[in-house]
Amino acid sequence: MKCSYCSREAIYFQRYSGKHLCRRHFISFFEKKVRAVIKKYKMIESGDRVAIALSGGKDSVTLTKLLSELYDGRRDIEFLAITVDEGIEGYREKTLKVAKEVTKSVGIEHYVARFEDNFSVKLDEMVRVGEKLPCSYCGVFRKYLLNKAAKELSASKLATAHNLDDESQTILMNFINADIDRLARLIPQRDQEGLIRRIKPFMEVYEKEVVTYGLLKKYPLIFDECPYSYFPVRAFVRDFIYELERKYPGRKISILRSFEKLSECLKITNPQIELNRCNICGEPTSQKLCQACKLVGELKDKIEIEYNQKIFLSKT
Numbered sequence: 506m507k508c509s510y511c512s513r514e515a516i517y518f519q520r521y522s523g524k525h526l527c528r529r530h531f532i533s534f535f536e537k538k539v540r541a542v543i544k545k546y547k548m549i550e551s552g553d554r555v556a557i558a559l560s561g562g563k564d565s566v567t568l569t570k571l572l573s574e575l576y577d578g579r580r581d582i583e584f585l586a587i588t589v590d591e592g593i594e595g596y597r598e599k600t601l602k603v604a605k606e607v608t609k610s611v612g613i614e615h616y617v618a619r620f621e622d623n624f625s626v627k628l629d630e631m632v633r634v635g636e637k638l639p640c641s642y643c644g645v646f647r648k649y650l651l652n653k654a655a656k657e658l659s660a661s662k663l664a665t666a667h668n669l670d671d672e673s674q675t676i677l678m679n680f681i682n683a684d685i686d687r688l689a690r691l692i693p694q695r696d697q698e699g700l701i702r703r704i705k706p707f708m709e710v711y712e713k714e715v716v717t718y719g720l721l722k723k724y725p726l727i728f729d730e731c732p733y734s735y736f737p738v739r740a741f742v743r744d745f746i747y748e749l750e751r752k753y754p755g756r757k758i759s760i761l762r763s764f765e766k767l768s769e770c771l772k773i774t775n776p777q778i779e780l781n782r783c784n785i786c787g788e789p790t791s792q793k794l795c796q797a798c799k800l801v802g803e804l805k806d807k808i809e810i811e812y813n814q815k816i817f818l819s820k821t
């Protein structure tokens with residue numbers, strides 16, 4: 506099949522647009538799209554020091570490489586990368602190695618925040634003794650460490666590699682769980698002291714497009730899955746959206762667009778409140794204690810777990 510824009514062979518069929526794209530036109534489409542999203546939400550601006558949450562998985566590797574290339578030569582914008590090592594045996598070591606290589610190849614600073622250094626236990630240990638799902642511990646503590654690390658490293662933004670698949674799943678999940686407050690928080694209404702603004706340059710591109718781009722550019726992508734990745738509801742929602750998209754191409758982006766329209770109303774019905782400081786650790790929270798301190802409190806009965814206000818980072 507020929508490319509819809511030139512006489513070269515197509516390597517990608519974009520079902521929602523009906524276009525066939527050759528390597529050159531796919532790369533140009535993808536980069537234009539990401540640039541447009543960055544511009545639309547003013548994600549990266551002159552003077553920014555952007556911390557990239559780099560797990561070492563395929564999406565975050567592609568994000569790190571692409572941002573470094575797109576802004577190559579811009580002395581007014583800086584990037585650095587932070588990897589959170591949760592302590593998942595047989596999994597994180599491999600992605601950590603890739604993360605280190607990638608940051609070296611693009612010449613940016615790379616820091617690692619380990620659960621073990623910061624909470625005195627690894628995720629594997631929390632899962633062994635705790636009653637919650639692994640992702641509940643992992644998600645809360647990772648978010649906590651990323652924000653603290655980004656602040657410690659004087660970053661102005663925190664970039665994550667969430668793509669359109671992730672975003673559409675999260676939007677539907679919040680509807681299903683009737684968690685409208687959380688839905689409203691998906692697009693921050695204003696900056697809050699102590700919380701580094703999160704940006705998602707891949708939020709309007711499909712996961713398949715991110716991977717295709719990474720493979721075409723020969724980035725070192727690894728496809729290992731975390732051994733704990735069995736989110737029951739999310740897996741169901743993911744399969745449902747996949748089927749919907751297969752039958753009616755373009756539904757993922759329409760879920761995002763519906764949410765964007767709704768978010769104007771959510772600003773009025775669910776305005777973002779001024780955050781308090783956690784009574785224990787001082788981090789921003791909407792309640793008296795932050796989620797991380799609540800979880801630590803639950804785990805304390807079962808294991809020795811401790812942390813302090815300082816964040817422990819190692820530079821690779």
Ligand code: SF4
Binds near residue numbers: 639640643731732
């Ligand atoms: S799948 Fe769950 S446990 Fe594994 S890295 Fe992701 S959030 Fe953490």
Ligand SMILES: [Zn+2]
Binds near residue numbers: 509513526527529530
């Ligand atoms: Zn072409």
Ligand SMILES: [Zn+2]
Binds near residue numbers: 783784785795797798
């Ligand atoms: Zn706290």
